[in-house]
Amino acid sequence: MKKTISVEDYIATFPKTVQTRLKKLRILILKNAEGAVESISYGMPAYKTEGKPLLYFAGYENHIGLYATPTANVKFSKELAAYKQGKGSIQFPLESPLPIDLITKIIEFRVNENFSQKKSKKK
16 A cells, blocks of 8 residues: 555545545644644644644544544533544544534634643743
8 A cells, every 4th residue: 555645645545525525624724723734644634733733634434533632522522512532533424514613613722722831831
């Protein structure tokens, strides 16, 4: 199997309908996490701010996975109640639209969290 070398390459491995969702998610992250460093880590698109992991996403047969750390899952527990979750993961089913507003809030929360952690370490 060919090793994925870029986020574009990763997204291109999925059917067109899934690619559309993954591209939307990527744009949303880059728009709301200014200066985020994009890479492939653990075989999926990964983003860092302040030198720390921000979040990851991945495509699957029946859902899009968003990995935003357990703190985001706790912070947005009410809004995420309708979605299957793991300790730091969220599954957005392909049969439903991506919850853009919720995902935006999660991204902004994580950006602020990374910034706050960096700021507190300088003290």
